[in-house]
Amino acid sequence: MPSRKSARKARRRVVPTLLTGLAAVVATIVGVVVHQSLESSSSSAAAPFSPLTPSSTGASSSDVAPPPDAPPPPERPRERSGPLGEADGAVPDDASVFDDELPAVANLDPDLLDALREAASDAEDDGVRMVVNSGWRSAAYQEHLLQEAVAEHGSEEEAARWVSTPDTSLHVSGDAVDIGPTDAMDWLSRHGADYGLCQIYDNEPWHYELRPDAADDGCPDRYDDPTQDPRMQ
Template identity: 70%
Template sequence: MSSSAAAGTVSSRALRASLLGLVAVVLAVLVAVVQLWSAPSLDGGPWEDHGGTGGADGAVTAADGVLPDGASVFDDRYPGVANLDPDLLAALREAAEDAADRGVELVVNSGWRSAEYQDQLLREAVTRYGSAEEAARWVATAETSPHVSGDAVDIGPWQATAWLARRGAAYGLCQVYGNEPWHYELRPEAAGQGCPALYADPTQDPRMS
């Protein structure tokens, strides 16, 4: 075989290897997107239905923190937004303004919640998952939930959570749980130190015990 033919063969093999690598990356991205869209979200994630002013069984209303679809971080008329910790809300609004400049909208799917609303979400989680232990991976108790204290927010849609995953630390906004890419809390030190390591889920968070 001539040197030029050998070089052509090597080049073809390299091209095929590159194409296979690219296909693998694309498939991995698609799988990740599908997992995010299909992730269970009884704790107010971006794919939970928060429309209307009442909960699933009518026990809670907007006064308890239920938000309509598309609520923004600037919607002070809703207690679910207005009752968030002021520093968290300020960081969210700064991030939202910068995200908007890049064509990304930050939507609040759930923010502050009353204890009654949190209790209802927990009851629904136990029903869905069949045990309190499994439900605890997704929904905290009213006594431990940072939503009840106004210290947590669930952001959507997925474009917004992807944007925050890359840039949120600059605003002190950090994802806390590996299984909840929508759940963000304020960590002011993250602007200089980066966000802390994720807990796998809320059951690994010492605040929940």
């Protein structure tokens, strides 16, 4: 039977051996963990930054809202249609007496235009918006309208009741304007004389010209139609 002293010596030899083995195992585990950590850090550093885009998020470009401070898309410019377009006096729908960019408005007699604008501003206060259906016209445009009237009414004589020749037209000289819609014509029929604006022909309640004395003397008697107007002869 071994002595106690021999047993203690044996235990002393076993303990260091166990400690050495345990240390080796721990070192191995730590090494593996550190190696994996380094690989992960390396791959993360190598990958470039990729901002979110519609394709990376799975959203389409229409799903991505524009920045809140992005400017609105430009407005579509007003079209000018050929040689007999706005440059010759044609007007778009809802043209105003304040549309200086329209030749039909800008080329009107300055005194007539001033009176129209004053009247239009006061009409607006009454809830009535004044629209220019026709103003200044080029001679070519007037001739075009005359030929259309001849085709519509069947003769030059009948057409003359509605459309003057380029040589006699007050539109070509910039001294006449056609106003709409109906409520604006009605407003002018009641208040136009205060601004020197007078209806000239019974058959054209939209046709107005400037008569500066109308504010004091009232508008002159109207002609039945342009064929009764000595200026059209």
